[in-house]
């Protein structure tokens with residue numbers, strides 16, 4: 034990293050440490066951390082702040098700095114920007130079991146565009162095409178893609194600063210496989226088989242409109258699509274969509290057939306594509322930001338806190354502590370089992386949430402057994418430890434949708450089973466390796 038690139042970070046350090054801090058000394062220290070110790074920029078800044086007696090909480094509450102979209106690294110905890118709303122829509126989502134409404138869309142400035150999410154809506158309205166000054170945003174990288182987030186500390190003001198968006202968003206005139214689709218791609222040609230197509234009434238610019246939604250799949254994956262015009266799409270037919278574009282929702286790419294899109298019927302060379310699930314490597318799923326009906330095989334490398342025996346509110350199904358729900362007060366909690374696990378297949382690690390039926394199946398611990406364990410040992414964590422013993426490093430095949438929220442991608446497991454190793458294939462692979470080394 035060159036010295037001039039460090040300037041905004043030195044500014045940031047000065048804000049936290051105090052304007053009296055010596056700029057040259059900060060620059061030298063930052064340089065040492067980065068180029069001698071080779072630590073990440075974020076770790077270097079934390080190290081310097083600690084040295085000056087300033088730790089992270091202060092950093093988080095420190096004044097933000099203003100950045101352009103292209104300057105953002107995905108590590109900003111408190112950043113301001115002036116940007117135009119390229120696209121925005123309201124979405125109903127379930128985040129960690131709790132239903133909520135969010136805004137999601139795309140922001141743009143002169144340097145680029147990025148997807149954004151407003152997690153705490155109701156305090157401000159965003160209008161497509163308008164420019165705003167956003168304060169106290171935070172960013173994350175979801176597998177190399179910048180995501181701008183607005184939480185409860187964020188402030189939004191209408192701005193009259195003129196914003197000229199870059200000429201082109203990412204454009205593909207060529208064909209892409211479904212697993213290669215990424216947020217921001219336009220003019221893409223995709224060939225796939227249509228599943229579960231159905232009309233849907235929506236309101237667009239104050240007018241009722243019928244769009245057609247469903248899934249399109251090829252041999253690499255499956256995505257949801259929205260066709261904004263009636264192309265007479267039917268289940269099981271294979272189509273080629275020219276000039277389609279991609280928008281992500283909760284990190285998962287979705288395909289749009291807009292006014293520019295040309296649909297043609299093609300020979301079905303995808304007869305092997307079922308409406309079912311596609312086997313993917315975890316790195317591939319993470320790179321896409323998520324996926325529909327994905328199957329991965331890997332080892333369970335972590336059973337996280339919040340796994341085991343839990344209580345839920347009978348009214349809203351939210352997991353609760355003791356017998357008190359924040360929305361429904363004192364309730365008769367219902368017991369449930371679940372696991373929050375991490376699956377690693379050697380290419381990457383994926384968080385997954387496992388429901389009661391699947392948890393019972395792979396742990397061989399039923400809800401009744403779990404309640405007996407908790408009662409006998411007098412604490413609920415005993416169940417988590419018992420599950421941990423059963424499933425840690427277990428090789429499993431899990432399938433479900435992988436969605437992203439503010440914590441990153443997570444598989445909502447629909448089915449999970451102990452993976453049966455393909456012994457013959459392993460033997461063949463070993464032979465190939467041995468032969469190759471002779």
Ligand SMILES: [Zn+2]
Nearest residue numbers: 346349358361
């Ligand atoms: Zn409740």
